Amino acid sequence: MESSKExxxxxxxxxxxxxxxxxxxxNVEFQTTLASTxxxxxxxxxNKYVGWSAVAFSIQSWLGxxxxxxxxxxxxxYFNVGMAVSSLLVTYLPLFLPQQGAQRGSATEAPAPAPA
Numbered sequence: 001m002e003s004s005k006e007x008x009x010x011x012x013x014x015x016x017x018x019x020x021x022x023x024x025x026x027n028v029e030f031q032t033t034l035a036s037t038x039x040x041x042x043x044x045x046x047n048k049y050v051g052w053s054a055v056a057f058s059i060q061s062w063l064g065x066x067x068x069x070x071x072x073x074x075x076x077x078y079f080n081v082g083m084a085v086s087s088l089l090v091t092y093l094p095l096f097l098p099q100q101g102a103q104r105g106s107a108t109e110a111p112a113p114a115p116a
Contacts, residue, residue: 005045031057032069035057038053039054040087046090046091048077055088061077062081
Protein backbone atom coordinates (compact mmCIF):
# COMPACT_ATOMS: atom_id res chain seq x y z
CA MET A 1 0.00 0.00 0.00
CA GLU A 2 2.78 2.28 0.73
CA SER A 3 4.17 2.08 -2.82
CA SER A 4 0.96 3.50 -4.27
CA LYS A 5 1.31 6.64 -2.16
CA GLU A 6 4.19 8.75 -3.26
CA UNK A 7 5.98 10.91 -0.80
CA UNK A 8 5.98 14.64 -1.51
CA UNK A 9 9.63 15.59 -2.00
CA UNK A 10 9.08 19.33 -2.05
CA UNK A 11 10.53 21.30 0.82
CA UNK A 12 8.68 24.46 1.79
CA UNK A 13 11.84 26.17 3.04
CA UNK A 14 13.43 25.94 -0.45
CA UNK A 15 10.56 27.64 -2.29
CA UNK A 16 11.65 30.89 -3.96
CA UNK A 17 8.82 33.33 -4.73
CA UNK A 18 8.53 34.67 -8.29
CA UNK A 19 9.87 38.16 -8.88
CA UNK A 20 8.99 39.93 -12.07
CA UNK A 21 12.10 41.15 -13.92
CA UNK A 22 12.66 44.87 -14.28
CA UNK A 23 11.37 46.21 -17.62
CA UNK A 24 13.89 47.42 -20.15
CA UNK A 25 12.83 50.97 -21.01
CA UNK A 26 15.19 51.46 -23.96
CA ASN A 27 13.52 48.88 -26.21
CA VAL A 28 10.09 50.32 -25.61
CA GLU A 29 11.22 53.87 -26.41
CA PHE A 30 12.91 52.79 -29.62
CA GLN A 31 9.87 50.82 -30.70
CA THR A 32 7.46 53.69 -30.09
CA THR A 33 9.81 56.06 -31.90
CA LEU A 34 9.80 53.76 -34.92
CA ALA A 35 6.02 53.40 -34.71
CA SER A 36 5.57 57.17 -34.83
CA THR A 37 8.22 58.09 -37.42
CA UNK A 38 7.73 55.33 -40.00
CA UNK A 39 4.28 56.60 -41.07
CA UNK A 40 5.79 60.01 -41.81
CA UNK A 41 8.58 58.42 -43.83
CA UNK A 42 6.02 56.40 -45.80
CA UNK A 43 4.04 59.54 -46.65
CA UNK A 44 7.11 61.53 -47.72
CA UNK A 45 8.64 58.76 -49.82
CA UNK A 46 5.34 57.30 -51.07
CA ASN A 47 6.82 53.88 -50.41
CA LYS A 48 4.33 51.06 -49.85
CA TYR A 49 6.86 48.81 -48.11
CA VAL A 50 7.64 51.47 -45.52
CA GLY A 51 3.89 51.95 -45.05
CA TRP A 52 3.33 48.26 -44.37
CA SER A 53 6.27 48.13 -41.97
CA ALA A 54 4.83 51.19 -40.20
CA VAL A 55 1.56 49.33 -39.72
CA ALA A 56 3.38 46.26 -38.38
CA PHE A 57 5.54 48.27 -35.95
CA SER A 58 2.64 50.34 -34.68
CA ILE A 59 0.43 47.31 -34.03
CA GLN A 60 3.33 45.57 -32.30
CA SER A 61 4.05 48.56 -30.08
CA TRP A 62 0.35 48.99 -29.29
CA LEU A 63 -0.03 45.36 -28.24
CA GLY A 64 3.19 45.45 -26.23
CA UNK A 65 2.63 48.60 -24.23
CA UNK A 66 2.34 48.25 -20.47
CA UNK A 67 0.68 50.44 -17.88
CA UNK A 68 3.97 52.22 -17.23
CA UNK A 69 4.51 53.07 -20.89
CA UNK A 70 0.92 54.28 -21.18
CA UNK A 71 1.66 56.79 -18.44
CA UNK A 72 5.03 57.90 -19.78
CA UNK A 73 4.21 58.34 -23.47
CA UNK A 74 2.07 61.21 -24.70
CA UNK A 75 0.27 59.42 -27.53
CA UNK A 76 -1.70 56.21 -27.05
CA UNK A 77 -0.90 53.12 -29.10
CA TYR A 78 -4.06 53.19 -31.16
CA PHE A 79 -3.18 56.69 -32.36
CA ASN A 80 0.06 55.33 -33.86
CA VAL A 81 -1.91 52.54 -35.54
CA GLY A 82 -4.31 55.09 -37.03
CA MET A 83 -1.42 57.19 -38.33
CA ALA A 84 0.21 54.11 -39.88
CA VAL A 85 -3.02 53.05 -41.60
CA SER A 86 -3.58 56.57 -42.90
CA SER A 87 -0.01 56.68 -44.25
CA LEU A 88 -0.66 53.39 -46.00
CA LEU A 89 -3.80 54.88 -47.55
CA VAL A 90 -1.76 57.85 -48.78
CA THR A 91 0.78 55.57 -50.43
CA TYR A 92 -1.98 53.68 -52.27
CA LEU A 93 -3.90 56.84 -53.18
CA PRO A 94 -2.32 57.25 -56.68
CA LEU A 95 -3.78 53.87 -57.67
CA PHE A 96 -7.31 55.13 -57.14
CA LEU A 97 -6.86 58.80 -58.04
CA PRO A 98 -4.30 58.98 -60.86
CA GLN A 99 -2.76 62.33 -61.69
CA GLN A 100 -4.07 64.11 -64.80
CA GLY A 101 -0.67 65.00 -66.25
CA ALA A 102 0.73 61.50 -65.93
CA GLN A 103 -1.60 59.86 -68.46
CA ARG A 104 0.54 60.11 -71.62
CA GLY A 105 3.94 61.29 -72.66
CA SER A 106 7.22 61.37 -70.87
CA ALA A 107 9.28 64.03 -69.17
CA THR A 108 11.65 64.35 -72.15
CA GLU A 109 8.97 65.04 -74.78
CA ALA A 110 8.02 68.48 -75.93
CA PRO A 111 4.84 69.75 -74.25
CA ALA A 112 1.56 69.58 -76.12
CA PRO A 113 0.66 72.73 -78.08
CA ALA A 114 -1.52 75.19 -76.24
CA PRO A 115 -4.99 75.77 -77.72
CA ALA A 116 -5.38 79.06 -79.60
